[in-house]
Amino acid sequence: MQATLVKETSSLKKIASTVYLCQLLTFLLVGFPLLVGIAINFYNREEALGTWIESHFNWQIKTAWIALSGFAVAGILFEMNLFLSIATLITTIILMVYRIVIGWSALNSDKPVDNSN
Numbered sequence: 001m002q003a004t005l006v007k008e009t010s011s012l013k014k015i016a017s018t019v020y021l022c023q024l025l026t027f028l029l030v031g032f033p034l035l036v037g038i039a040i041n042f043y044n045r046e047e048a049l050g051t052w053i054e055s056h057f058n059w060q061i062k063t064a065w066i067a068l069s070g071f072a073v074a075g076i077l078f079e080m081n082l083f084l085s086i087a088t089l090i091t092t093i094i095l096m097v098y099r100i101v102i103g104w105s106a107l108n109s110d111k112p113v114d115n116s117n
Helices: 002-025 032-048 054-080 082-108
Strands: none
Touching (some): 002 082
8 A cells, every 4th residue: 555655656746747847848938838737737636636746736736827827917018018018027937937946846855835825
């Protein structure tokens, strides 16, 4: 039983690492990996229920929604005010990088993410 749980946790940890990588690649590949990461999270979310890795899946999903919302707001503001659009985009990118670093660091330390942020 214990060996199965360790193997399952290891598999989920690899999935979470893959999603963090997808989120990081979003900056190079213009958002597409972010959508792939969300799909991976939702597809595997049920397997993570009740494990410490569930907090990472929730963290990653919230990161993706924050990023998509920020990018959408920046796009809308682009029509009205270039400065506000750029400020929103920069803020979204900084927040996304922060959440990727915090999450991936916790994952590598085999700790859950504090979802209060």
